[in-house]
Amino acid sequence: MSRVAIVEDHARLAEMVARALAAVGIEADLFRTLSEATYGLRQAEYAVLIVDRGLPDGDGLTFLRTLRAAGQTAPCLMLTARDALHDRVDGLESGADDYVTKPFAMSELVARVRTLMRRPTALTALVESFADLTVDPMLQQLRCGAFSVVLAPAELQIMLCLVQAAGRIVRHAALEHAAWGLGEAVTPNALEVTVHRLRKKLAVLDTQVRLTNVRGVGFALEETVAR
Numbered sequence: 001m002s003r004v005a006i007v008e009d010h011a012r013l014a015e016m017v018a019r020a021l022a023a024v025g026i027e028a029d030l031f032r033t034l035s036e037a038t039y040g041l042r043q044a045e046y047a048v049l050i051v052d053r054g055l056p057d058g059d060g061l062t063f064l065r066t067l068r069a070a071g072q073t074a075p076c077l078m079l080t081a082r083d084a085l086h087d088r089v090d091g092l093e094s095g096a097d098d099y100v101t102k103p104f105a106m107s108e109l110v111a112r113v114r115t116l117m118r119r120p121t122a123l124t125a126l127v128e129s130f131a132d133l134t135v136d137p138m139l140q141q142l143r144c145g146a147f148s149v150v151l152a153p154a155e156l157q158i159m160l161c162l163v164q165a166a167g168r169i170v171r172h173a174a175l176e177h178a179a180w181g182l183g184e185a186v187t188p189n190a191l192e193v194t195v196h197r198l199r200k201k202l203a204v205l206d207t208q209v210r211l212t213n214v215r216g217v218g219f220a221l222e223e224t225v226a227r
Contacts, residue, residue, distance in 0.1 A: 002025060002026050002027065002047055002117070002137055002157070002160055003026070003027045003028065003029065003044075003046055003047060003157065003177075003178060003181065004021065004026060004027075004028045004029075004046055004047055004048040004049070004050060004113065005028070005029050005031060005037060005040060005041065005046040005048075005049050005050065006018060006028050006029070006030050006031065006050045007031045007033075007034065007036075007037040007049065007050065007051045007052060007055065007060065007063075008030070008031075008032070008050070008051075008052045008055075008079065009032045009033065009052065009055050009056050010052075011032070014030045014032075015030070016106065017050065017106070017109060018030060020106040020107075020109065020110050021110060021113060022153065023110075024110060024114070024137065024138050025136075025137025025138055025139075025140050025153075025156055026047075026110075026113065026114075026117075026137065027153060027157055027178075027179075027181065028050075028181075029044075029046075029181045032056075033055060033056055033057045034055050034057050034058045034060075034063045035057055037051075037063070038063075041067070041072065043177075044177050045074070046074050047074065047075075047117050048074060048075050048076070048077060048113050048116045048117055049064075049067075049072075049074050049075070049076040049077070050076075050077045050079065050109075050113070051063065051064060051076055051077070051078055051079065051096075052078075052079045052080075053078060053079060053080040053081070054080075054081070060078060060079075060080075061078070061096075064076055064078070064095045064096060065095060067095070068095035075097040075098075075116035075117070076095060076096045076097050076098075077096070077097065077098050077099065077100065077109070077112055077113060077116060078096040078098070078099040078100075079099070079100060079102060079104075080099055080100075080101055080102065081101070081102045097116055098112050098115075098116060100112060128160055128163040128164055129163065130162075130163040130166055130167070130209065130221055130223075131207070131208055131209045131221075131223040132144050132145065132207055132208050132209065133163060133205075133207055133209050133221075135151075135156070135159050135160055135163050137156060137160065140153075140156055142159055142201060142202075142205065143205075144205035144206065144207040147204075147205050147206070148205075149201040149204055149205060151198075151201070152194075152197075153179075154179035154180060154190075154194050155179075155194055155197060155198055155201070157178040157179045158175050158178060158179050158191075158194060158195070158198065159198065160178070161174060161175055161178045162175075162211070162219065162220065162221045163221065165220065165221070166221075167220060167221055167222060167223070168220060169214050169217055169218045169219070169220045170218050170219060170220065171217060171218040172191060172217070172218050172219075174218070175191055175218065175219065176190070176191055179191070179194065195211060195213075195219060198211055199211050208223055208224050209221050209222065209223055209224070210222050210224055
């Protein structure tokens with residue numbers, strides 16, 4: 001999964017960060033408070049956590065210490081307005097993997113998030129492959145050999161989940177969360193429609209992989225016998 005959690009009470013800043021990440025194929029769920037984030041992290045896994053130091057219902061560092069004590073290992077990028085050395089040291093000692101000081105350039109934040117996602121503890125790599133298929137989040141492409149198709153954001157996140165599962169079944173709820181997050185209402189047939197579009201794109205690529213439906217459970221990729 002290449003979805004991240006943004007815990008930031010400044011709505012405009014959070015949306016700007018989410019848009020900057022989406023531009024490189026990384027989708028985000030937004031949480032305005034620590035209580036919202038606590039609930040969200042119980043519902044889903046994230047590749048990276050982006051946490052503001054100062055939030056309406058508590059300190060981001062205290063929140064992170066609690067997460068680490070509970071076994072949460074996702075890399076964390078701390079946002080802070082405090083630039084003193086001891087504040088940075090406190091952040092790193094509390095379990096943060098990196099930090100940026102406000103104000104910051106969006107390009108720098110995106111680069112730091114991508115770096116965290118390359119770490120072994122992160123949940124995803126930047127490029128994923130299964131059989132003769134490759135998913136490139138940066139280019140928002142699905143490739144097979146010399147041929148490629150462009151993926152819409154929801155299609156990209158679903159294909160990342162399926163490719164990372166490497167032939168195992170991915171449940172409907174997991175795919176819906178990857179594609180649309182926790183904050184958006186999803187119509188009953190949204191997943192089916194998106195899967196239908198993905199099947200058409202797979203047909204264009206003439207890949208040896210097909211997208212199979214396990215009725216009532218979820219979907220999986222299956223490698224067919226080479227022709």
